[in-house]
Amino acid sequence: MPELPEVETVANGVDARVRGQGIVSVWTSGRPQTFKSPESEIEEVLTGARIDRVRRVGKTIVMTLGRSRGAAGEASGAEFLVHLGMTGRLLVSAAAVPVPPHTHAVLRLADGREVRFVDPRRFGRLSVKLVGEAGDGYAGPGVEPLRVSVEEFRRLFLGRKTAIKAALLNQSLLHGVGNIYADEALARAGVRPRRRAGRLTRAEYARLHGALQEVLRRAIELGGSSVSDYVDADGVRGFFQLEHRVYGRGGEPCRVCGTAIRKIVVGGRGTHFCPGCQR
């Protein structure tokens, strides 16, 4: 599942491979729910544009576009937004490589390669945003977990009655944390997922803040977690799943204390924790 580390890995990989490239032509699948902007607008904005930069904001991949030809005086500058959803992939491939099933968009580049959006489950979303258009379209009110201070982090949760696990997943509080890293951060911080978000001790907020940053940084180093079908821009899997302490390990012994990892449901999501280590 693409969360912050996976999206960051894909965005950086695509950036390194296609920055500065012109987009010659665009194909889209016609599957309406994949496209948050009209397909005709996406094709119009992308065709003839130059890829200036690709980065991550929250769980969204933001491709900054410039005009590579003509269009002098026109409103230059737009962004192509890619949300991978559950099973989305953004791949940079040679044109000769067969187009995989469930491909919903292809950006043909000037050098002959292609940027392909592939998404079997179709939870992913593509859109474009013109510079100056109202709303950020992707950033939202939440903060970036790798930039937030301990005190800001604590204030996000004060007064909240929902479970800390559910609060970690709330994108209007924190950007980019999904089910895997919420469970892994809580495990490393020694905090049970059903604890009320506003009722942790200062020491626990501090441990959770540190643990969340640690797991996100480590996962980025390892190219993300590949638990189902996540791959980077080259189709390569990540390795952080090998360091998971709880996620996907229900019934198995805790790597620290040996207690069997339990799997429960919190906020409608499968949730894994160690009853021995987490209080």
Add this chain to the structure above:
DNA sequence: AGGTTGACCTGGACGC
């Protein structure tokens, strides 16, 4: 308004 639940999707795992 915060909180909770279900719908959206399809491939893969599992049970009989």
Add this chain to the structure above:
DNA sequence: TGCGTCCAGGTCAACC
């Protein structure tokens, strides 16, 4: 073997 059922979860809409 094969078929049916269930599960995975990011996000949004609907509801409490």
